[in-house]
Amino acid sequence: MNLVRAPRAVRSTTLRGAAYRRSPGGFTSCLPLRLPAHRASSATLAGVYPFLVAPPPTTGVLVGTDALTGGPFCFDPWAMYGAGELTNPNMVLAGVIGQGKSALAKSLAVRSIAVGRRVYVPGDPKGEWAPVADAVGGVVVRLGPGLATRLNPLDTGHTEPAIAHGQRLRLLAALAQTTLRRDLDAVEHGALDAALTEAGHRPVPTIPDVVDALTAPDRAAARADGASVAERVTDGRDLAHGLRRLIRGDLAGLFDGPSTQALDANAPMVVLDLSRLGSNDDALALAMTCASGWLEGTLAAGGGRRWVIYDEAWRLLRSVPLIRRMQAQWKLSRAYGIANLLVLHRLSDLGAVGGAGSEARSLAEGLLADCSTRVIYRQEADQVAATGTALGLTRPEQDLLPALPRGTGLWKMPGRTHIAHHRLHPSELAVFDTDAAMRDTPARPTEVA
Ligand SMILES: Nc1ncnc2c1ncn2[C@@H]1O[C@H](COP(=O)(O)OP(=O)(O)OP(=O)(O)O)[C@@H](O)[C@H]1O
Ligand SMILES: [Mg+2]
Structure with a gap:
């Protein structure tokens, strides 16, 4: 191979009022100092990169290149948290459609698996993660009307009865809140607790068991709580109707019986493919709430460092009970060693x-x-000000946002900002491609370069 060496660039710059010439050993003064020292705010002086900007992170998986230095840009939330550079391992990724958000999330996932991390995608509404899981030897659980797979959300995997009861109760309350579109009142919580206790006499209760116990409560248990059977039925009436949606409604056959597929906590990647649920946001929220029950059980059992990736998270944010559960998992992220990644448009x-x-x-x-x-x-111009305020972006950073090309992002971390180009390997592009339907011919590797 012929290597052609470019002529050494000679650039001049002005520092503290003197002209300097760049030389192999650094900067050499070529003019006497005549101008007074210049003072400016750090925001203004940030323009004299590379003197004030931190070098790009070089530990962790390779993401691509730093736009300012041209050097490698790496990221590992666990390593950076360990080094005190991040206050938590969680990440939010926002951008308009088709800019490569999912591609970045997928690269982080598969490249992290190579260094021993695991990945959980608790809800994939577009069905675009299944090929990724297949490529890394992961597990895809496909849930949807007409499919044979069934998951029992009350199968927490916890052997300690009190902990399992608490997890199931929280999950059932979240499901009922979602279907009823309101919070539960005190008597409903009591009725749900009693019904779950009764259903919990079975080795692994199911949602139909709980609904049966709500509609036909145990007389002795009701009396022990100072209620009659008729009062218990009235207290649990709305709950029973709400939970029945998982048995007879649009989610029938998904969560209403024993699990047909054991979820392998040791698989490198587990994807819950919810693309068959279509545009039904309620069904998506209910399915993800059920799936979060499984996640809780798995995380509590250990399993090491794990990315939990909420792609298309803007659809999930319509369900308050689900956000509550997500927030609980966020808070536990450091304790469990998980890094949550939330993908939004804006x-x-x-x-x-x-x-x-x-x-x-x-x-x-x-x-x-x-x-x-x-x-x-990339953000639309009308989103720039709000994004700038939410993240404390400088004016030049805000000006960049509408012009960022596909795959290029502004990375804000405590005390440091970088612009990084995400580089896709051709074999990744083949698996991550979501534009196939827009093209006549498949993407070629040269398009990536
Ligand atoms: N860094 C990149 N280099 C080259 N192509 C890329 C890059 N990132 C993404 N692409 C390609 O761009 C297309 C869109 O990417 P992707 O699906 O990740 O976008 P998105 O932001 O997640 O879109 P949406 O908001 O619709 O989910 C894909 O075909 C993908 O392969
Ligand atoms: Mg996407």
Whole structure:
């Protein structure tokens, strides 16, 4: 191979009022100092890169190249957290459609698997993660009407009865809140607890067992709680109707019986493919709430460092009970060694979950606050100001956002900002491609370079 050496560039710059010439050993003064020292704010001086900008991170999996240095840009939330550079391992990734958000999430996932991490995608509404899981020897659980797979969300895998009961109760309450579109009151919580206790006499209860116990409560148990059977039935009436949606409604056959597939906690990647649920956001939220029950059980059992990737998270943020569960998992991320990745179109998706001051809004804002790493891909001009305010972006950083090309993002981490190009390997592109339907011919590797 012929290597052609480019002529050494000679560049001049001005530092503290003197002209300097770049030489192999550094900068050599070529003019006497005449100008007074210049003072400016750090925001203004940030323009004199590379003197004030931190070098790109070089530990972790290779993401691509740093746009300013041209050097490698790597990322590992666990390593950076360990080094004190991040306050938590969670990450939010926002950008308009088709900019390569999912491609970045998939690269982080498969490249992390190579260094021993595991990946869980608790809900894939577009069905685009299945080929990725297949490529890395992972497991795909396909749930949807007409499919044979069934998961029992009450099969927590926990052997300690009190812990299993608590997990099941929280899960059932979240499911009922989602279908009823309201919080449960005190008597409903009591009725649900009693029904679950009764159903819990079976080795692994199912949702139909709980609904049966709600509609025909045990007389002795009701009396022990100071209630009659008729009162118990009345207390649990709405709950029974709400939970029946998982038995007879649009989710029938998905979560209403014993699990048909054991979820392998040691698989490198587990993907819950929910693409068959279509555009039914309620069904998506219910399915993900059920899946989060399984995740809790798996995480509690250990299993090492794991990415939990919420692709298309803007669709999930419509369900307050699900956001509550996500927030609980966020809080536990450091204890369990998991890094959550939330993929959105824009940060205002987080503000759109509820009115100012509402619980939903503060929960969603809490999720953002608990993401130490924020990666912003291209934003529409009308989103730039809100994004800038939410993330504390400087004016030049804001100006960049509408012009970022596909695969290039602004990475904000505590005390450091980088612009990084995500580089896809041709074999990754073949698996990650979501544009196939838009093209006549498949992508060629040269398009990636
Ligand atoms: N860094 C990159 N280099 C080259 N091609 C890329 C890059 N990132 C993404 N692509 C390609 O761009 C297309 C869209 O990417 P992707 O599906 O990841 O976008 P997205 O932002 O997740 O879109 P959506 O918001 O619709 O989910 C894919 O075909 C993908 O292969
Ligand atoms: Mg995507």
